[in-house]
Amino acid sequence: MTTLSIEVRRADPRDARAIAAVHRSAWIAAYAGMIPHRPLVNMIERRREDWWRRAARGPSTVLVLDVAGKIAGYATIGLNRVRALKQEGEIYELYLLPEYQGIGLGSYLFRECRGILRELHMSGLVVWCLEDNEHAVTFYRAMGGMDVAEGMEDFGETSLKKLGFVWRD
Ligand SMILES: CC(C)(COP(=O)(O)OP(=O)(O)OC[C@H]1O[C@@H](n2cnc3c(N)ncnc32)[C@H](O)[C@@H]1OP(=O)(O)O)[C@@H](O)C(=O)NCCC(=O)NCCS
Numbered sequence: 001m002t003t004l005s006i007e008v009r010r011a012d013p014r015d016a017r018a019i020a021a022v023h024r025s026a027w028i029a030a031y032a033g034m035i036p037h038r039p040l041v042n043m044i045e046r047r048r049e050d051w052w053r054r055a056a057r058g059p060s061t062v063l064v065l066d067v068a069g070k071i072a073g074y075a076t077i078g079l080n081r082v083r084a085l086k087q088e089g090e091i092y093e094l095y096l097l098p099e100y101q102g103i104g105l106g107s108y109l110f111r112e113c114r115g116i117l118r119e120l121h122m123s124g125l126v127v128w129c130l131e132d133n134e135h136a137v138t139f140y141r142a143m144g145g146m147d148v149a150e151g152m153e154d155f156g157e158t159s160l161k162k163l164g165f166v167w168r169d
Contacts, residue, residue, distance in 0.1 A: 006065070
C-alpha cells in the first residue's frame with residue numbers, strides 16, 4: 001500500500017518555480033473571463049519565479065501545500081491590512097492547482113493557515129474574495145466565514161466588487 005504524504009509547510013526559495021506555476025494555472029482557471037485579459041496577464045507576469053524566490057526569503061509568510069513532493073497549492077498570510085476590521089490576521093491568497101481542487105485540500109490548507117496565524121498570536125482572520133468568484137465565495141462560507149465588508153478592486157477600466165469574510169476566535 002502506498003501512503004500519500006500531505007503537508008503544509010513554509011515555502012523555501014527552491015519552491016519558487018513550482019509556486020509560480022501554481023499561481024499561473026490557478027489564476028487563469030479562476031479569473032479568465034472575470035478579470036479583463038490584459039490586467040490578468042500583467043498580474044501573472046509580475047509573479048514569476050524570481051518574485052516568489054524573493055517572497056519566500058522575505059518577512060511575509062508564504063506557505064505551500066505539498067502533496068507527495070508536488071506543490072499543489074500555496075497561501076500567503078500575515079497581518080490584516082484593513083484597520084476598520086478588528087481581526088488581526090489575514091489570508092492574502094489561497095490557491096490550488098485546478099486538478100487538486102474539490103477534494104478537501106483547500107479546507108486543509110485553510111485550517112493550517114488559521115492554525116499558524118493563531119500560533120503567531122493573531123486573533124481572528126480576514127479573507128477578501130471577488131464576489132464573482134462563486135466557487136471561492138461558497139468555499140469561504142462553508143469554512144464558516146461571514147461576509148461583513150465589501151470593497152471595489154480596479155483591474156484596468158473594470159471595477160469588481162470584493163467581499164471581506166471574517167472569522168472570530
Ligand atoms: C477555493 C479553493 C481554495 C477551495 O479549495 P477546494 O480544495 O477546491 O475545496 P474543498 O474540496 O476543501 O471544499 C470545501 C468546501 O468548499 C465548497 N466547495 C468546494 N468546491 C466547490 C465547488 N466547485 N463549487 C461550490 N462549492 C465548492 C464545498 O462547500 C466544500 O465542502 P464539501 O466538500 O463538504 O461540500 C480552491 O478551489 C481554489 O484554489 N480555487 C481557485 C482559486 C481561488 O478562487 N482561490 C480563492 C481566491 S480568494
